[in-house]
Amino acid sequence: MDEEFDVIVVGAGFGGPVAARICAKAGLKTLMIERSENVGDKVISGLTIPFYGFLFGPEFIRDGNPPIERPSDGIINYIIKDIEKGDIEIDDSLRVPKPFSPIIAFGYNAYCKPFCEWEVRKAVDAGAILKKSTTAIDVIREDKYVKGIITDKGERIRSKIVIDAEGSKGLLAVKAGIREKYRPETISLADTYDYVMLKEYVDKIFGYSVKMCWGWDEQRIAPPLGYGNGLMVWPYRNSIHFMQDQCLRINESHIPNLNKLFKEYHSNITQKLPWWKNLVEPRAKLRARMWDGFEIYVGLNKELRNMPNHIDGMILIGDAAGLESTELCDGVPAAWFSAEIAANVAIDAIHTNNTSKLFLKKYDRKIKRHPIIQWSISGRNRFNLRTAQKEHDLKKLRKYIHNGWGLGSLTHFMTPFFKMLLSDVNKDPTIITKWIKMFFRYYQNWFYESYDYSSIRKFREATSKKLKKMEMKFTRYLRLIDSLLKSLKKRKKLLSAIVVPFSNSLNNLMKKTLPIFEPIYSFILKLLNPISNRLNIKILKFVEYANPSVFHT
Amino acid sequence: MVRTFKEFPGVEWVEGTGDFIKINEEKCIGCMNCVNVCLASCFEIVEQKARVKSLEKCMECASCWYVCHEDAIIFTWPLGGTGYKSEWG
Numbered sequence A: 001m002d003e004e005f006d007v008i009v010v011g012a013g014f015g016g017p018v019a020a021r022i023c024a025k026a027g028l029k030t031l032m033i034e035r036s037e038n039v040g041d042k043v044i045s046g047l048t049i050p051f052y053g054f055l056f057g058p059e060f061i062r063d064g065n066p067p068i069e070r071p072s073d074g075i076i077n078y079i080i081k082d083i084e085k086g087d088i089e090i091d092d093s094l095r096v097p098k099p100f101s102p103i104i105a106f107g108y109n110a111y112c113k114p115f116c117e118w119e120v121r122k123a124v125d126a127g128a129i130l131k132k133s134t135t136a137i138d139v140i141r142e143d144k145y146v147k148g149i150i151t152d153k154g155e156r157i158r159s160k161i162v163i164d165a166e167g168s169k170g171l172l173a174v175k176a177g178i179r180e181k182y183r184p185e186t187i188s189l190a191d192t193y194d195y196v197m198l199k200e201y202v203d204k205i206f207g208y209s210v211k212m213c214w215g216w217d218e219q220r221i222a223p224p225l226g227y228g229n230g231l232m233v234w235p236y237r238n239s240i241h242f243m244q245d246q247c248l249r250i251n252e253s254h255i256p257n258l259n260k261l262f263k264e265y266h267s268n269i270t271q272k273l274p275w276w277k278n279l280v281e282p283r284a285k286l287r288a289r290m291w292d293g294f295e296i297y298v299g300l301n302k303e304l305r306n307m308p309n310h311i312d313g314m315i316l317i318g319d320a321a322g323l324e325s326t327e328l329c330d331g332v333p334a335a336w337f338s339a340e341i342a343a344n345v346a347i348d349a350i351h352t353n354n355t356s357k358l359f360l361k362k363y364d365r366k367i368k369r370h371p372i373i374q375w376s377i378s379g380r381n382r383f384n385l386r387t388a389q390k391e392h393d394l395k396k397l398r399k400y401i402h403n404g405w406g407l408g409s410l411t412h413f414m415t416p417f418f419k420m421l422l423s424d425v426n427k428d429p430t431i432i433t434k435w436i437k438m439f440f441r442y443y444q445n446w447f448y449e450s451y452d453y454s455s456i457r458k459f460r461e462a463t464s465k466k467l468k469k470m471e472m473k474f475t476r477y478l479r480l481i482d483s484l485l486k487s488l489k490k491r492k493k494l495l496s497a498i499v500v501p502f503s504n505s506l507n508n509l510m511k512k513t514l515p516i517f518e519p520i521y522s523f524i525l526k527l528l529n530p531i532s533n534r535l536n537i538k539i540l541k542f543v544e545y546a547n548p549s550v551f552h553t
Numbered sequence B: 001m002v003r004t005f006k007e008f009p010g011v012e013w014v015e016g017t018g019d020f021i022k023i024n025e026e027k028c029i030g031c032m033n034c035v036n037v038c039l040a041s042c043f044e045i046v047e048q049k050a051r052v053k054s055l056e057k058c059m060e061c062a063s064c065w066y067v068c069h070e071d072a073i074i075f076t077w078p079l080g081g082t083g084y085k086s087e088w089g
């Protein structure tokens, strides 16, 4: 390739195509390099992409129809006290309550390959060029500046900026001298099994909830160096995904025989865990087994967390920048957020003809100011869980599970969430109704088993009069919310003066009030259960039958 | 050409990767870390040094590279378009 590009994006996983699309849309000549034969061939994940990735992430994903497998309304935590006796405790407080579940979702479960392919199509539609089966093995350097990449075929492809979205191993970043090999303490190795299962069984056994198991080491469900969790199981459409992960090293320098151990833990769980043994095992058929390492503990180390993510002419995003979350083990939202920021900085840099590291520092400053990225890479809860497990302290274990994966997460998530919400509403006051439409549209896509219902489903002329009326009402309400928020925007200053300081102390407020609020909340939920269920059926019916156009932006 | 293995369903390996993991024998101290961490049994110890037995089932997770504190493992990617792939990740 003799052409010169404005931007080369290395890696077409979750983050790369987002950066490529934004750059291409801004008129930059953009090339995406992907080492696998087909996009998504080598991306292995869970995967629940949390709702905040969709709400605060790229517009084309929020307003589009990405391929999701199932909405997820939260997590059910099983604390395995004695696997032999079936002594198990449950914490399922982190679930979106009825009547909102599963329309308002905690996240969306997805397979990586169709999702990344969808993103890449959007980037290509916007004008980016995709080059597959090509590994970037080094960067072109001229006077300290990165000026493109060198491929495994020996090609030298030049560009003004390289956005490195190569994922967690960061081999190119190491070559370029921005990173060193991460220490094994920061890496978790995840052993993953994919099972086929009839949809009706997945519906019955899992519904919309991810299941997670926790326990003492001797229960042999949690790998010995795991930071707490024994396993996670994600329900998909006609399948389920099972994952155990294990840190490559904690304090011990000795690495145990993982091949033997993972097998042992897997068979222990599948043969002894009551819900797996009785419900899943007879109905599930193993379809695939694979594994990958991910660097979810990078952020725990302040020094690593503060490493620069750029040099002259090159920016790291997503996993390549170490932006995996220690709090929930999710990395897709941070990959999307950082891709957007990087693309916008790259566009500015190219327009001002300044790709120096001094200019690109803007990117790092924005990453450091991003409330959700910073929250997600610095949470210590999984370390705390490990300590509780080691000490066999059930009280602590309960507390940390509740803090990390139960309602207690509100005590550290409220401030970053609210800050993001405010800044997005300030930028675009109609965003709230876009979010509502997104939730409804995603549910409709899931329900009609199609990633883009509008191309398959004919508009339902036959919707009943009652539904038509509801559609009209719904549209009117959304317009009302929009105009209300627009008028609020005019009072932005006043809003910031009151709301910003308030959002800063939200976490503390939650810490203080949650012990009182939580029992009241569960009591009210129980009390309202019959009404919520009825309302839930009504809402679902409306979303299932309404004309899809009302859920478009 | 594509390889599959019964013990790893749902995964295929496209041939032509080249020797993408190598061991620097001078640096290797035979600590067994790479042998223990590898779920695809790619390594063996011969005369107190690690050796790549076979990369045919390697899933390119790089765990061997991370745990080698002597930096004896040279880890690169297989040639573009080759190596493991799966629909179900």
Ligand SMILES: Cc1cc2nc3c(=O)[nH]c(=O)nc-3n(C[C@H](O)[C@H](O)[C@H](O)COP(=O)(O)OP(=O)(O)OC[C@H]3O[C@@H](n4cnc5c(N)ncnc54)[C@H](O)[C@@H]3O)c2cc1C
Residues within 6 Å of the ligand: A010, A011, A012, A013, A014, A015, A016, A033, A034, A035, A036, A040, A042, A043, A044, A045, A046, A047, A048, A049, A050, A134, A135, A136, A137, A165, A166, A167, A168, A171, A172, A190, A192, A243, A292, A293, A294, A317, A318, A319, A320, A324, A329, A330, A331, A332, A333, A335, B077
């Ligand atoms: C087992 C597991 C479970 C996970 N679960 C979740 C979850 O539930 N929720 C969540 O949000 N996140 C989860 N993650 C994290 C999430 O998958 C990552 O954070 C996300 O994929 C990062 O996106 P990225 O674009 O930075 O990198 P990736 O998506 O990894 O993409 C990198 C791409 O670059 C390509 N590439 C690499 N090197 C080169 C090169 N030199 N030249 C050309 N191409 C190259 C790769 O083939 C790949 O396609 C999980 C990860 C793992 C491993």
